[in-house]
Amino acid sequence: MQVPPLLPSIEPVRRQFLVMTVAIVLCAAASTWLADTLLPQPGLARALVDGAFTLVLLLPVGYLLVAAPVARRIIHGRGAERRLRESEAKYRSLVELSEDLIAIHQHDRVVFINEAGLRLVGASRQEEVIGRGVMDFVPPSYRAIATQRMYRRIEDGKSPVFQTRLLRLDGTEVDIEAITIPFVYHGQTAEQLVVRDISKRKRAEQEQARMQDLLEVSQRLAHLGSWEYEVSTRRLSWSAEMYRIAGIPVGSPVTREVIESFFLPGELERSRENLASVLQGATSYRAEYRVKRSDGQAIVIHNEGEMIFAKDGTPLCIRGTTQDVTSRRREEEALQESRQIIRALLDAIPAGVLWKDTNLVFLGCNATFANDAGFTDPAEIIGKDDYQIGCPAPMADTYREWDRKVITSGQSIRNLEDLHELNGRPVAHLTSRVPLRDSQGKVRGVLGTYVDITERKAAEEALRESEESFRSIVEQSIEGIVVTAGNGAVMEWNHAQERITGLSRGEVVGRPVWEVMAGLLPPEQKTPERIEKLRAGVLALLAGRSAAPAGGRADHAIVLPDATRKLLSENVFVTRRGAEHRIVSIVSDVTQQRKAEEERRRYEQYVQRAQRLDSLGVLAGGIAHDFNNILTSIYGYMELARDSTKESEVADSLSQATASMERAKALTRQLLTFSKGGAPVKRVTDIGALIAETARFATSGSRVKCEVTVAEDLWKCNADRNQVGQVIQNLLLNSIQAMPTGGAIAVAAHNAVLRESEVASLGAGRYVVISVQDDGIGISTEMLPLIFDPFFTTKTQGHGLGLSISHSIVLRHGGAINVHSTLGKGTTFQVFLPASDEECRDAPRSDARPHRGSGRILVMDDEESVLRMVSRMLQAAGYTVRVTASGREALDSYLQERQAGTPFSAVILDLTIPGGLGGKEVAEAIRRVDGQTPLFVASGYAEDEILAHPGEYGFTASISKPFRAADLVAMLETHVAQGAPRA
Numbered sequence: 001m002q003v004p005p006l007l008p009s010i011e012p013v014r015r016q017f018l019v020m021t022v023a024i025v026l027c028a029a030a031s032t033w034l035a036d037t038l039l040p041q042p043g044l045a046r047a048l049v050d051g052a053f054t055l056v057l058l059l060p061v062g063y064l065l066v067a068a069p070v071a072r073r074i075i076h077g078r079g080a081e082r083r084l085r086e087s088e089a090k091y092r093s094l095v096e097l098s099e100d101l102i103a104i105h106q107h108d109r110v111v112f113i114n115e116a117g118l119r120l121v122g123a124s125r126q127e128e129v130i131g132r133g134v135m136d137f138v139p140p141s142y143r144a145i146a147t148q149r150m151y152r153r154i155e156d157g158k159s160p161v162f163q164t165r166l167l168r169l170d171g172t173e174v175d176i177e178a179i180t181i182p183f184v185y186h187g188q189t190a191e192q193l194v195v196r197d198i199s200k201r202k203r204a205e206q207e208q209a210r211m212q213d214l215l216e217v218s219q220r221l222a223h224l225g226s227w228e229y230e231v232s233t234r235r236l237s238w239s240a241e242m243y244r245i246a247g248i249p250v251g252s253p254v255t256r257e258v259i260e261s262f263f264l265p266g267e268l269e270r271s272r273e274n275l276a277s278v279l280q281g282a283t284s285y286r287a288e289y290r291v292k293r294s295d296g297q298a299i300v301i302h303n304e305g306e307m308i309f310a311k312d313g314t315p316l317c318i319r320g321t322t323q324d325v326t327s328r329r330r331e332e333e334a335l336q337e338s339r340q341i342i343r344a345l346l347d348a349i350p351a352g353v354l355w356k357d358t359n360l361v362f363l364g365c366n367a368t369f370a371n372d373a374g375f376t377d378p379a380e381i382i383g384k385d386d387y388q389i390g391c392p393a394p395m396a397d398t399y400r401e402w403d404r405k406v407i408t409s410g411q412s413i414r415n416l417e418d419l420h421e422l423n424g425r426p427v428a429h430l431t432s433r434v435p436l437r438d439s440q441g442k443v444r445g446v447l448g449t450y451v452d453i454t455e456r457k458a459a460e461e462a463l464r465e466s467e468e469s470f471r472s473i474v475e476q477s478i479e480g481i482v483v484t485a486g487n488g489a490v491m492e493w494n495h496a497q498e499r500i501t502g503l504s505r506g507e508v509v510g511r512p513v514w515e516v517m518a519g520l521l522p523p524e525q526k527t528p529e530r531i532e533k534l535r536a537g538v539l540a541l542l543a544g545r546s547a548a549p550a551g552g553r554a555d556h557a558i559v560l561p562d563a564t565r566k567l568l569s570e571n572v573f574v575t576r577r578g579a580e581h582r583i584v585s586i587v588s589d590v591t592q593q594r595k596a597e598e599e600r601r602r603y604e605q606y607v608q609r610a611q612r613l614d615s616l617g618v619l620a621g622g623i624a625h626d627f628n629n630i631l632t633s634i635y636g637y638m639e640l641a642r643d644s645t646k647e648s649e650v651a652d653s654l655s656q657a658t659a660s661m662e663r664a665k666a667l668t669r670q671l672l673t674f675s676k677g678g679a680p681v682k683r684v685t686d687i688g689a690l691i692a693e694t695a696r697f698a699t700s701g702s703r704v705k706c707e708v709t710v711a712e713d714l715w716k717c718n719a720d721r722n723q724v725g726q727v728i729q730n731l732l733l734n735s736i737q738a739m740p741t742g743g744a745i746a747v748a749a750h751n752a753v754l755r756e757s758e759v760a761s762l763g764a765g766r767y768v769v770i771s772v773q774d775d776g777i778g779i780s781t782e783m784l785p786l787i788f789d790p791f792f793t794t795k796t797q798g799h800g801l802g803l804s805i806s807h808s809i810v811l812r813h814g815g816a817i818n819v820h821s822t823l824g825k826g827t828t829f830q831v832f833l834p835a836s837d838e839e840c841r842d843a844p845r846s847d848a849r850p851h852r853g854s855g856r857i858l859v860m861d862d863e864e865s866v867l868r869m870v871s872r873m874l875q876a877a878g879y880t881v882r883v884t885a886s887g888r889e890a891l892d893s894y895l896q897e898r899q900a901g902t903p904f905s906a907v908i909l910d911l912t913i914p915g916g917l918g919g920k921e922v923a924e925a926i927r928r929v930d931g932q933t934p935l936f937v938a939s940g941y942a943e944d945e946i947l948a949h950p951g952e953y954g955f956t957a958s959i960s961k962p963f964r965a966a967d968l969v970a971m972l973e974t975h976v977a978q979g980a981p982r983a
Helices: 011-037 042-074 080-097 115-121 140-156 199-222 240-246 256-262 267-279 326-348 367-372 393-409 454-466 470-475 495-501 513-519 528-543 591-644 648-676 687-699 721-737 802-812 864-876 887-899 919-927 965-975
Strands: 101-106 109-113 162-167 173-185 188-197 224-230 236-238 284-292 298-309 315-324 352-357 362-365 413-422 425-437 443-452 480-484 490-493 554-559 565-577 580-589 683-685 704-710 716-719 743-754 765-774 816-822 826-836 856-860 880-884 906-910 935-939 957-960
Touching (some): 101 115, 115 188, 173 199, 224 240, 236 240, 256 284, 267 315, 298 326, 326 367, 513 528, 528 565, 591 965, 683 721, 687 743, 716 826, 721 802, 721 826, 864 880, 906 919
Parallel strands (some): 704 743, 856 880, 906 935, 935 957
Antiparallel strands (some): 101 109, 101 188, 173 188, 224 236, 224 315, 284 298, 352 362, 413 425, 480 490, 565 580, 765 826
């Protein structure tokens, strides 16, 4: 293509123009990049790109405007022709390489067009375009506007870019952007036309505008507004719908006051926190707020926000949406209320309702169905099928067959009778199934209902039975039914009455009813007077001279032909059949029922007695504790007096009194065991000596003779001497009471090595076996399993606790107690106690050598008499004593002496101090600072767990009140180093 020649240009001008061209192109590229990456607003980006494009379009114009005048001034200079050719070559390259249409027209006729222009207008050769009018390429409807814009440039001398449409040779139209520039062509005035195809851009802008309109309509319809918060400027901008949600004019400034008035109290701060969370790193947030429109209407909005970042990760802005969800919330509440109403209706109706999906899986049900299926909550059934809710397989198969038929056919099944068992009882249901359809009418499941017609069916059945013979009704009764005719003869005697009385229907029908009744009377009641009274009463009822007994049922005893006794409850009423009176008797066997009532009555008495005995036990425990404190003082002072007197008679009397105190001590321990059932305080014990001593004590003054036989090599036992003694004493007392007129008791003890399970509940090992045998009245086989039950007794004066306490004590020793008895011949008890390999370490007797100790002992007890007595005992043994009356005083004294460097050699603590720190608490405090000093616990509660296992509670040893001076001093001698205080 021949490019039109231009006036030559000079080299400096060319260089300047090229530099300017490169700069403008770079600016245009930079502007496009900025628009695509950094500018979030499409309008501003579009303006920047348009500006860059205008600069590029003006490059040829600039070349002509700058180069042409200069070239004319120097055209006659040296080398003008060479430079002119170079300029023409460069211009030709620019024109031919341009992607835009570049044309020249004179007198509105095209004289030049480049290759890009040919492609744009749809021509393949220059000849198709050259010489044609410019307006031939403008659609008729646009020619006036195009002419006006082109000639406006001529009038005002400016060359603005304008938009119009281009008419291609094939008749199609293209959106273009054009600029016209004055031009000298072959010495004549011409116009250079630069045109760019903006069809794609136009379509994109139109699509963007359409989408923007669609977005605004969608936001308006959905009450969904959008907003943007610029991070750098902290400016908040709203969409039009956002203004409408807030109820303020569109375009109004979104100020801080507007925001604060928009949110209700408390919600503004929450909104700021959510916004701050995104600014501090969270990518987005969602929240609902209660807000107030400018018209005062309170609404609920749903807010969502998300941080927008630049390509380099810099936060640009937070964009979000706000939707008015007030209506939705109200609809949801209304829907929830509607669902609750429907649910209440479903649960209130007496019919069962269920619905399933096409897979026959439950989608829901009402409370009636859930209850019938064995569930408490209808929600438990959702997601299960008939098998999974426990429906028997045959029933489930039937129901699922019905459901499939409804789903596949789309037809309802109504009024099916379904007979089955529910919770163990037969029921009858009237069932219907209907298809569940969606909005398009497609079957999506099945709805089932049923009504319990069990009662109706029963009524129908009763009606049918009423039409049958009366005998059929009678025979189906579970109670005995006897019908007496007007002449007094038995006319009906059903199967239940046969079972109750043991008399068949054939044996009694036709016989006088009083004769039959007399045959069932107990022997002691079967007298002529009683039989005559029965006859007269029956005849009086039949004659109408007397009425049936008021008050309902009456109980009476009978004796069956096999001598079995039963208690019957009979309800008698008189009916009329025509002129004849008949007596109908409804008879129930209440033997077991009355036994159960008697058992319940006995149990209630047992509970009441247990409660009284429990209260008595608490009282006994308190009395025993206080009595032990008193005995401690008496015991101690008697020993002190005995040891200090020089008169032998006085010393002997005091020794006898001290021995009697042992019996008082044993009595208090029995009271404690009775009240608390405490853990045994085990020590290696000579069981033989204990048996002999207890047998002598228990049988003294009775009418029985007691023989004691103890093996010479009898093993020792690790046992609580007092508790085992109580067991032996209880067994002896039981034997004595079984022989009120006197008799013989044989008490024996021997060693035994048992195999595994040889004796129930005992393992293999060495045991000491104690047996107590009497020749008393014995115990019946029925009573034998009950003798160890609490409160069980056959004696009028017994409380039923002796054997149960003995059984408990033996078990706590790891042993067992068995009994063998023959009614009328006697009873033998056997007690098995585990043997011990250790030797006895009994406390020294009162006649043992006097012990002399040294050291300082701290004693704490709330009884002043006990403190004085213990102090004198210890002082007599050579110890220095400090006494305290409270736990706090004892602890303070101990800590003060320890801090002063003069610690006590040992500490003796009373276990129980009312209203203050007891021995256990004081010992815990001492052990936190001192793990060495011997600590001893003393208590009148001899059965306490702490006395049984003192080491587990921080004590060195324990001693039970009342105690002897020898026992106390022996304990100190065992555990306290002489004269050496322990730090």
